[in-house]
Amino acid sequence: MMKYLIFVLLILLPLYVVSEDAPEIEGIEDLQWKNRVILIRSADEDVLAQSLNDSVSAIDDRDIVWFILNGAEVTSNYPGKISAKFAANTTGKYSSAGAKVILIGKDGEVKRAADTLALDVLFATIDAMPMRINEIQEKKNNGD
Template sequence: MRILLIVALILMTSKLTGQNLDSHKWENRLILIISKTQESEVYKSQIEEFETSYKGFAERRLIIYLILPNQYKSVDYQNDKSDNNWTTSSKLFKRYADDQSDFKVILIGLDGSIKLQQNDLLTTDKLFETIDAMPMRRSEIKNRK
């Protein structure tokens, strides 16, 4: 009985940790920009790198999550449903941050799996090339024509 209770608690905790991003599955691709501090130069540079590519983000159904240790917010260029206010929570940071590095960027595909992650600046060109090579993205492009 005790083991069953422990397993149930673990399952409930893991579901709570991911519930914010699970709602995007099969609807949007996600970019997580994670930093231990908002003052990080690479964090600022990553945001600047993506700021001018809003059309490409909307076309590829990308939502950006800016994640800091105790807060996060999202930017959705497709629906203009950006979360201008920070949400107080450490769940996303605890789940995705890297203890070895102060910065991390992650691409999560439509299926909810991690497609790319790195600890340095991700260029818009590399991001779009990675997404455009995915089978589901190629299907989207084909069906659009």
């Protein structure tokens, strides 16, 4: 039953995330100053996507766009089109980090690299960033 649900979600996810509002992206640099990025290299995209989708509220609150790369295949919560060149561009640029999970800040710099996805650790890392602290303060001041 669970495998069926995951399969249905993965089939429907691309229909949900494709949007006219977001431009097509060719690489992580297209998101600079707009989003933080979690970049994951793994063949186990079903389980990882489910874990990320289970934390959608926390991910959205932190302006995170995530990408799971499995060769040339890309799974993501990005709301627009992803170029066919994206996986090659991204893998080439971030392969030197050597980690399977990479957190990239809004400034485009690698903030954390790890071998496993630990969302609580990534969220804590983000929440300690000066830009995130300012975002939280602005939300409090605006009554959000």
